Amino acid sequence: MADILIIDGDSAFTSQLANDLLRHNLPAAQCNSLARAMALLHIGDYKAVLLGDDLPDGDSLEYLSTIQEIPSFPEVIVISHSRDPDVAERAIQNGAWNYITKPPNMQQLLVLITRVINYHAERSSSAFPVSLRREGIIGNSRQLVACLDNVAQAAATEESVLIIGETGTGKELFARAIHKNSARVKKPFVVIDCAALPDALAENLLFGHERGAYTSADSHSTGLIRQADGGTLFLDEVGELPISLQKVFLRVLEGRSFRPVGGVNEITSDFRLLAATNRDLEAMVAEGEFRQDLFYRLLGTRIQLPPLRAILEDINELTCNFIRRHCQRFKMESKGFSPDFLDALMNYEWPGNIRELMNTIEQSLSRAGNENILYPRHLPKTIRSKVARRALEKKLLPEAQLETETMDITDFPELKSYRARKTAEIEKRYLKKLMEITGGNIKLACQMSGLSRARLYALIKQYCISRNS
Numbered sequence: 286m287a288d289i290l291i292i293d294g295d296s297a298f299t300s301q302l303a304n305d306l307l308r309h310n311l312p313a314a315q316c317n318s319l320a321r322a323m324a325l326l327h328i329g330d331y332k333a334v335l336l337g338d339d340l341p342d343g344d345s346l347e348y349l350s351t352i353q354e355i356p357s358f359p360e361v362i363v364i365s366h367s368r369d370p371d372v373a374e375r376a377i378q379n380g381a382w383n384y385i386t387k388p389p390n391m392q393q394l395l396v397l398i399t400r401v402i403n404y405h406a407e408r409s410s411s412a413f414p415v416s417l418r419r420e421g422i423i424g425n426s427r428q429l430v431a432c433l434d435n436v437a438q439a440a441a442t443e444e445s446v447l448i449i450g451e452t453g454t455g456k457e458l459f460a461r462a463i464h465k466n467s468a469r470v471k472k473p474f475v476v477i478d479c480a481a482l483p484d485a486l487a488e489n490l491l492f493g494h495e496r497g498a499y500t501s502a503d504s505h506s507t508g509l510i511r512q513a514d515g516g517t518l519f520l521d522e523v524g525e526l527p528i529s530l531q532k533v534f535l536r537v538l539e540g541r542s543f544r545p546v547g548g549v550n551e552i553t554s555d556f557r558l559l560a561a562t563n564r565d566l567e568a569m570v571a572e573g574e575f576r577q578d579l580f581y582r583l584l585g586t587r588i589q590l591p592p593l594r595a596i597l598e599d600i601n602e603l604t605c606n607f608i609r610r611h612c613q614r615f616k617m618e619s620k621g622f623s624p625d626f627l628d629a630l631m632n633y634e635w636p637g638n639i640r641e642l643m644n645t646i647e648q649s650l651s652r653a654g655n656e657n658i659l660y661p662r663h664l665p666k667t668i669r670s671k672v673a674r675r676a677l678e679k680k681l682l683p684e685a686q687l688e689t690e691t692m693d694i695t696d697f698p699e700l701k702s703y704r705a706r707k708t709a710e711i712e713k714r715y716l717k718k719l720m721e722i723t724g725g726n727i728k729l730a731c732q733m734s735g736l737s738r739a740r741l742y743a744l745i746k747q748y749c750i751s752r753n754s
């Protein structure tokens with residue numbers, strides 16, 4: 286059964302489009318009225334609807350939300366004659382995945398359809414239990430859903446969890462989600478920011494002190510570790526823990542007991558341990574900067590959060606949510622965004638990840654003022670200029686390569702050898718970029734590329750690619 290339904294009043298257009306899609310192995314059903322479309326949608330299991338215009342029985346855009354509520358929850362791509370920005374705005378505001386004009390650019394349409402179908406498949410196959418509370422975690426990409434699976438599994442156990450990810454990828458958000466989904470939810474979630482533990486006061490903050498432990502200690506204080514009793518202790522930025530404190534922590538983690546400053550007796554604290562870092566702890570262990578025994582204590586389950594540039598398909602949903610949240614908070618009417626605003630977001634590298642996206646959306650909203658739709662001109666200039674540069678670089682690259690290519694007529698290659706050489710070049714460039722983006726993290730690289738571990742290692746070896754490219 287087809288995954289795609291084409292709806293348009295012009296039967297020549299629907300037949301042509303269905304044929305074009307079939308040539309790309311994408312069978313599509315077609316119809317030329319809204320009444321017929323509704324009937325088909327109710328009996329079919331469509332993932333993508335290509336919604337045109339010129340329909341004899343109504344305005345197609347008015348049916349956008351009805352279509353999205355059909356039980357197969359299809360995503361709608363609007364294909365319209367109209368180049369009027371108001372029409373595009375209305376479509377996006379009513380929930381269209383994208384708005385493109387006729388005649389559709391086939392390459393662009395294929396990319397959009399593939400994205401919609403993948404998104405749909407991931408959303409319906411997400412294996413994490415329905416009962417998992419997401420606690421504000423947004424995203425349905427394969428990588429993010431895999432991390433939510435890990436949250437569900439970790440929440441059901443008492444194991445230590447190490448959450449690894451670049452800045453702004455949601456390490457604290459995920460740590461809180463584990464706690465909130467665990468049996469310890471009614472007890473405290475205590476955060477220790479290891480990057481901000483002053484050496485001199487650390488033991489006091491962690492273990493507390495007895496009255497009279499030192500001159501100014503005129504009352505007893507409960508340290509952070511005891512406060513986490515029954516709950517969860519979250520060691521944030523654990524890679525920043527000074528070596529001297531690593532030893533102290535190791536002792537606490539081994540016995541779940543400690544002695545307050547000035548105290549005589551050992552006190553116990555029953556906490557569940559979570560930790561987060563953006564550093565490569567294994568490399569730190571190898572360099573002697575992090576204790577191996579402490580590393581193994583932290584490492585029960587490992588959750589590797591993807592950088593935003595690896596989960597671009599989540600940008601649409603994240604953006605919609607951030608706009609909605611911000612507008613609700615400031616009691617503003619919600620705003621939509623144009624397809625090229627989304628394109629710009631998808632073409633930026635996001636070094637600050639989801640936090641940077643959230644800040645960018647907030648800045649764009651305040652620049653937009655009373656306008657109802659966000660356009661690229663509302664983005665901060667720094668981001669727009671980087672997007673423009675990248676677009677240009679992308680455009681120049683293939684041309685530059687073609688120009689330097691010598692295709693001498695006297696030594697014209699056979700197609701087979703030419704193809705093999707080009708494939709090798711492309712694979713090598715891809716793998717180099719993959720190692721660069723993932724910082725040589727093999728697990729993440731496998732997730733992003735869809736390659737098995739063994740295949741990835743084999744290719745890296747074949748092309749002599751360094752993991753630190």
Ligand SMILES: Nc1ncnc2c1ncn2[C@@H]1O[C@H](COP(=O)(O)OP(=O)(O)OP(=O)(O)O)[C@@H](O)[C@H]1O
Pocket residue numbers: 421422423424450451452453454455456457458459563639640643
């Ligand atoms: N998947 C997500 N869905 C929604 N919001 C997210 C998501 N990931 C992160 N955020 C938001 O982005 C911001 C940064 O997240 P968080 O503080 O958890 O990141 P972090 O990895 O701990 O960053 P840092 O390393 O800089 O401390 C927070 O406001 C958080 O709510």
Ligand SMILES: [Mg+2]
Pocket residue numbers: 456457521
């Ligand atoms: Mg953090």
